[in-house]
Amino acid sequence: MGEALNGSLEAVCAPLRREFEERNAAREAALSLSREIIRTSANTIRNIHRGEVEAANKLLAQAESLVRRMRGETGRFLDLSYPGYVHDAQKEYTEAACTVATLLGNPLPSPTDLGVESPAYLNGLGETVGELRRYILDRIRAGDAAEAEAKLAIADEIHYALTQFDYPEGVTGGLRRTADAMRGILERTRGDVTTALCQHRLEVALSAREGA
Numbered sequence: 001m002g003e004a005l006n007g008s009l010e011a012v013c014a015p016l017r018r019e020f021e022e023r024n025a026a027r028e029a030a031l032s033l034s035r036e037i038i039r040t041s042a043n044t045i046r047n048i049h050r051g052e053v054e055a056a057n058k059l060l061a062q063a064e065s066l067v068r069r070m071r072g073e074t075g076r077f078l079d080l081s082y083p084g085y086v087h088d089a090q091k092e093y094t095e096a097a098c099t100v101a102t103l104l105g106n107p108l109p110s111p112t113d114l115g116v117e118s119p120a121y122l123n124g125l126g127e128t129v130g131e132l133r134r135y136i137l138d139r140i141r142a143g144d145a146a147e148a149e150a151k152l153a154i155a156d157e158i159h160y161a162l163t164q165f166d167y168p169e170g171v172t173g174g175l176r177r178t179a180d181a182m183r184g185i186l187e188r189t190r191g192d193v194t195t196a197l198c199q200h201r202l203e204v205a206l207s208a209r210e211g212a
Contacts, residue, residue: 037063040062049138057100091124092124095124119171119173130185132155155189159179
């Protein structure tokens with residue numbers, strides 16, 4: 001009886017061990033790819049802020065390839081498709097892609113375009129507001145208040161769109177926290193742009209008076 005049980009146990013467990021070896025290998029590969037995606041996405045954002053468009057687009061294409069590879073690794077095992085490290089990598093890639101699009105005046109990519117899950121997309125889109133603030137402050141320092149105001153309008157639209165997703169945090173991947181943080185950033189940025197516009201108008205008025 002014991003020998004029969006041992007035989008049946010081995011018959012059941014042998015393929016399970018092989019599965020878990022594959023599962024563990026997929027997890028390790030996905031973790032490594034996640035770190036690489038996050039690093040490449042951060043470098044993409046850094047380059048686009050520096051005005052190095054070609055370099056930014058090249059890095060973004062690399063990040064896209066890495067995201068596809070990660071999806072291939074995790075796709076065989078449904079439970080590996082939703083851990084935090086997968087969400088974070090997709091979120092950072094989305095932030096990079098949307099930052100490049102908004103700063104260059106291109107249409108926003110969709111989750112389907114990027115090959116990411118909807119919660120990761122929405123949170124990444126939300127964090128684009130922070131990158132828009134950085135760009136806006138750069139334009140204010142450069143004396144380009146009009147461009148700063150234009151990008152503020154985009155940031156405002158993004159934040160408003162996010163507030164329409166009023167669903168539980170477990171469904172949206174923590175979107176409410178992201179939207180709340182972006183609201184604070186947006187309010188500070190609006191104050192900075194308002195001050196810059198008022199100063200610009202005052203300078204124009206003073207210049208006109210001196211020229212009269």
